Amino acid sequence: MKTIKRYLPIIIIGLAFIALAIWDPEKADASLTVSRDYLKEMILIIPPVFLLMGLLEVWIPKDKIRSWLGAGSGVKGALISVLLGTLPTGPLYIAFPMAASLLGKGAKVSNMILFLGAWAALKIPQLVVEMKFLGPEFTAVRFTLTLIVLVIIGQIMERAFTGRHEVLWEQPGESVGQKTKQMGTKR
């Protein structure tokens, strides 16, 4: 039953593909091409990112991450988060496991919102493209407003998540429930 539930989205998407193929074969063909291109990218990029995350999990101690990005990290922690997000060029879906891993190590929710937001909306290679096609003014104003909004969203989510995390990266033998409890008491 659980297996069926896990694969239900894929079954639905598969059926949607079949329906599209009957209704509009040309669009179904275009869809398959896009999915295939993404598959190529994911196969290349996801395994090394996961391995890097595994190494981070094993080698970087919790108190390090906590002091860089955790509850007491303040403005410094926020700056590190934005910087971590603006530098890379990779797709957003590899930032999710990174954020989850850092959250599990004691990073603040508001800092992870800054990290994910910067990765999605403020990364430097993307800003260069934006400036070229939408102009420096548009880019500068959007950058500033987005940064302000991310700080606000971070504060709201920080309050919504104090003491509760649903993180996937966990030390073997330690259940998520135990971990949540631990984090709750330490806060």
Place this chain on the structure above:
Amino acid sequence: MITTIIIYTLLAGCLIASWVMSREKTIKASKMALKVLVKTMPSLLAVLGLVGLTLGILSPQTISSLIGTEAGPLGTIIAAVLGAITLIPSLVAFPLAGSLLRAGASVMTISAFVTTLVMVGVVTAPMEIAYLGRRFTLLRNLLSFAAAFLIALLMGVIL
């Protein structure tokens, strides 16, 4: 391409350093990576399918015709929704947004489109849920979607 090279170079360096320092820890890290990969495989596949479906149905041409024809607040809402559900690489999205802007779409509409495009990910939600949980994903995307309208409004006033 450059991203891939950087990631693999970084991985090679870290793996060698880790292997030299402790074989057991390196094996443990690999096992953890494999475990998470297997666990999140269904959501990865779901995202793959969704990306294809949305971009196949909503091609850049379709998007530009949908945004281009509708002016005013309705146009901005349509643009925000389209930006939220599609996942377009920035090298395609920004030229598209630029040409729409020059063709007469309002700054507000284009801001809404660009902001939801980068900040809201309906298509990548299965992955975000798999790693960060349902509550986190829902809240982050809803707040970002609402914020996009605020950003669009302010940009319309400023520019």
